[in-house]
Amino acid sequence: DQLIAIFSKLEKHYRDMQDVEFTIENGKLYILQTRSGKRTAPASIKVAIDLVSEKLITKKEALLRIEPEKLDQLLHPTLDPKAKFKYKLIATGLPASPGAGVGEVVFNAETAVKWKEAGKKVILVRAETSPEDISGMNAAQGILTARGGMTSHAAVVARGMGKCCVSGCESIAVSEIEKKFRIGDLIVSEGDLITLDGSTGEVFLGEVPTVNPELSGYFGTIMEWSDKYKKLGVRTNADTPRDAQVARDFGATGIGLCRTEHMFFQADRIFAVRQMILADTAEQRKVALAKIFPMQKNDFLELFKIMKGFPVKIRLLDPPLHEFLPKEKADIEALAREMGITVEKLQDKIDSLHEQNPMMGHRGCRLGISFPEIFEMQVRAIAEAACEVIKKNNVIASEAKQSLIPEIMIPLIGEFNEFKWLKDRLVPVIEDTIKKYGVKMTYEIGTMIEIPRAALTADAIATEADFFSFGTNDLTQMTYGFSRDDAGKFLKDYTDKKILAEDPFKTLDTVGVGRLMKMAVDLGRSTKKKLHIGICGEQGGDPATIKYCHQIGLNYVSCSPYRVPIARLAAAQAAIEADK
Ligand code: PEP
């Protein structure tokens, strides 16, 4: 009774869950020390909510006590607790990366990749992993290693990939050559099914059923409170109906970036896309575009349906065209046959599209200026899809309580005239479509701000643009002059040597890139007071970046679907801290 009374007193005094050390000697109780207890992600949520219901802390304090990044542990599938005990627990290692993984055992990266391509689910088992295993880890549902701790290669890489991992599972003896591992008398061979629980470190024989993350309960309460306090909207970057659905389930209230080029890579359309790129005349290009049009329109219809009236920002084609071209000999031959030209002629054309510095080359709005028919096709597909939805009585708009407003985003603008020239060509396409369908539709045409010159001239651009969205991947690349594709090789030296505190492609460089953003916000709103502004670079899902976005007055952040809950909490924390 005395101990429980002291526990309660300490918890009330510190207004937090305590980790208390005590001893009893000769019938006398001694308290040795107390401190705030360490906690896992689910515990941090439960403790915060319990403290609120005991009236020890406020809801705002509760939200500030949860680390947004930790929510990641709660967003992955887990083993069905009701089913798990029916399966044979064969080993336990370290819970190196959360989530559940089920698959057939393979012992090297090459097999993992091959089997995945053949449609199988695999678990990569190694004595320990090294950088050569990355492709195999990527292909696997989960990773099991016999050696290595919580910061081993396997553990760190798996956490980065969001894959489950059990490391340091010392009771298994792995023979990569014989393609089997042994635990006592039990032998598990290549192709046998196992299940990993990356949150507990358990390894089961067979395929244990999994359950999707529980987004209601305590988690739901935290999200509800977050939404109450946050000022920033949270949208998602989604290119497929599946991503859009995941993000909706996680509470995204719009798509902040749909990269349309990802829709071009699908096997059934890449052929037509290549014909479009390699066409010699606008007429030939239009023939190829006509093949792509119905597929694009269908993509947008799907997205609009899932988003149920929530805003969808669609970005027109961005990357340099040669990214779509065939590289394998067999693909080049097949394309030449289809196009009725020689392999040599096709190869010449492919070579002519080569660029020394493609990231600063013929991409984004520059493509639209050279080949306006590409952007026109995309905009017609967006407008027709939106008109069809609206014509069907706008039924799918119910959830957002507003009518569908397509938002068309032009990439890589650096100069007012680029934007104006393209907008003048795209508006008539949309107006024609609206007339054809006989509906009332509002639409917006805006731009990415991802080139420093766009930020510097944002007041002029805002006279024509309906919105801005910061593309901080390119804006960081071009402000720092760090290639976003190659800088990873040396940025670690910068962070290790404390020249930079953070990788600026992960956490926004508020001092430099952030200053450009603030300038663009202020300049843009000096011409258009209510200009709607967001961010859609990778940093948009990072809590420190979200805080800065709140401070400079953005309207929303957009991030990958699995980061949406993290962004909701971080946005609430930013608002609460700013009010203090
Ligand atoms: C960006 O540059 O930040 C952006 C979102 O566009 P992408 O990554 O497609 O270049």
Ligand code: MG
């Ligand atoms: Mg970009």
